Amino acid sequence: MFCRKCGYENSDQAKFCVGCGEAIRPSGLGGPAVTIPNYMTQAVLVTLFCCVPFGIVALVYATRVNNKALAGDIEGAQEASDNAFKWIVISFILGFIVIFLNIAFAFLQESQKVQ
Structure with missing residues (x-):
């Protein structure tokens, strides 16, 4: 045992x-x-606040984790968990870059209006 x-x-x-x-x-x-993290909370947050398309991919993988674990497919559940985490990181980084670029362009436009 x-x-x-x-x-x-x-x-x-x-x-x-x-x-x-x-x-x-x-x-x-x-x-x-075996406890395999499903990253559902993080997937929902990056979908709402960072990058919707990649966040949805993360959500799909996050939902697969519990289903595969309950079916006894531990390797498949771990793979889905790893993929969910990967897409969460991609969504977060891409969302951060887009937000940073929007702020930078807004400041650039304001500085050109002043001149």
């Missing part, structure tokens, strides 16, 4: 984890509980 706290594989007769000392309870699935 796997320890839910540290993931160490113990014998089936073990009452306590050899790795961390935690009491072992049999899990229904027989494997370690």
Whole structure:
């Protein structure tokens, strides 16, 4: 059995984890509980505030994480999580660049009006 706290594989007769000392309870699935971040909150925020097209791609991958994890496809869930994070970063950087350029052009236009 796997320890839910540290993931160490113990014998089936073990009452306590050899790795961390935690009491072992049999899990229904027989494997370690794996938490894979879905980045849903971040995907929603970058969609609203940074770059809508790339944010939507991040949202799609973020929704796939939980579905794949519930289906038992841990590798697919991890891949979807990694892709969601990648698109969140792309959306954030692109949104930041566009906002910075808009502010720079606004100041440039104001300085030309004054002259």
